[in-house]
Amino acid sequence: MSEPQLKALASRDNAFVKRLHALAHSARDRRKLDETVLDGAHLVESALAAGVALRALVVSESGLLREEHRRLLAAAPAEVPRYRLGDALFAHVSPVDSPAGLLATIAMPASTPSAPGDASLIVVDGVQDPGNLGSLLRTAAAAGIRHALLGEGCAQAWSPRALRAGMGAQFVVRIEEGCELLARLESYPGLCLATALREDAHPLYELDLRGPVAWLFGAEGQGLSPALLARADGCVIIPMTAGIESLNVAAAAAVCLFEQARQLRATGTIRGVNFPS
Template sequence: MKRIASRDNAQYKTLLKICRSGRERRKSDCVLLDGMHLIEAYGQHYGLPEELLVSDSGVSRPENASYLENRAATTKVTLLADALFDDLATVEAPSGIMAIVLRPRPAHGPADDADAILLDGVQDPGNVGSILRSAAAAGFCQALLSVDCAQAWSPKTLRAAMGAHFQLDIHENCDLPGFLATYRGQSVATALAGAESLYAADLGRPLAWVFGSEGLGVRSTVIAATGVQLRIPMPGASESLNVAAAAAICLFETVRRRLASEPPLADNRP
């Protein structure tokens, strides 16, 4: 097990760049996964990581030690001094373990006949991660992000999504109007006024939900490419909802509606 104790170490400098720079992550095509939850979520879909990074204090934590014991023989492990590890960590209380993985890429382009979420200029990484998490939980299979969205694979987005990245095909820098123009299902954009109520709309299959930026909502060019515009009824005094909250409401109303339309299971009791 190699140990790094100096900030002048070339490998450590590279790790720091990957952690802090979106440009460096794109250049290296590498992603840092902070903590056992993300590492295990990755492993369920893609197998072992390229490399594990462990802090001096984290190596003896039971959860980390158990994982290392079963995988150290087949995965490169690098031990870092606590202060160096803490500078890489994306949380206030570091977990003591990270993984370096190659960024997963979809096997093909966006599918024009499958459920999808489209994010138009959502710029807060926490919101992007939360929406990805809701989409995965609701059974959606793909996410398309416009050019000006927060990076899908940034540490903050990964942390907010809690492993949802590995359950979705994530496409970045997408031409959303272009995708919608050829989409073979129903496309729906959220709007604040002049739109049909979410609770009265048809939410059939396949369905593309479009959610817009925190300040401006969905852009007019994207709205024009959708088939339906819906609003979430808000009888209270608030004028709008956080985009992640709005997305969760819409996605799980879709789930509720679909479950309600399914035939009941047969009762085979004698």
């Protein structure tokens, strides 16, 4: 395989460099330009494996020394433009403080209504930190969840920070952003469970979670909106050591989702509390 051709760029005034900087640092520009940035070899490789079309590949001078980066530059379709930037210029366009040396741009995936049917899913209400959102999506993907509904107040799931925290989860989980969450849950056939510190909450490990569950997760601090909390069929608490009040949303999701995954693998041996329908 011949070495891919790299176009060298050296100025911050270059139109493509300006576009990259905007995509990396501005949610408004990402929406306006309908593109986002993948940072690092893992995300680029995940996108290629998922069949996502790359619009451009960008490598730094030092990044070009890494065999992994050269392999990905060669593996991408021939029609994808490839650019080489000096390390200082690459750091200028990078969305992170410690650049990995490889970037790619992709079209912003469309947010279309998903149809989870009777599958389990996560419902995310007001999680504004992109790192927490990405971690939550990564946890869901690892636990076998393939659908996520994100309310209006959530961070952008395809922002560079959320993508970096997700580590490829966005290419596995079907994400619907800007949802009217109550409307989307109106016909859901399974349980809607919320993690909340309430007197009527059930300890997680006493529940039968082998059926479909819509897990409702809210922002740290504020929690779920009152309307969404009222929609829940029941509330769940995670038993913890005395003196510890709560977990962050990604950690709480990990405990809940993997307890459900454990029960689903237990071949029907677990029976616990059943919420009334």
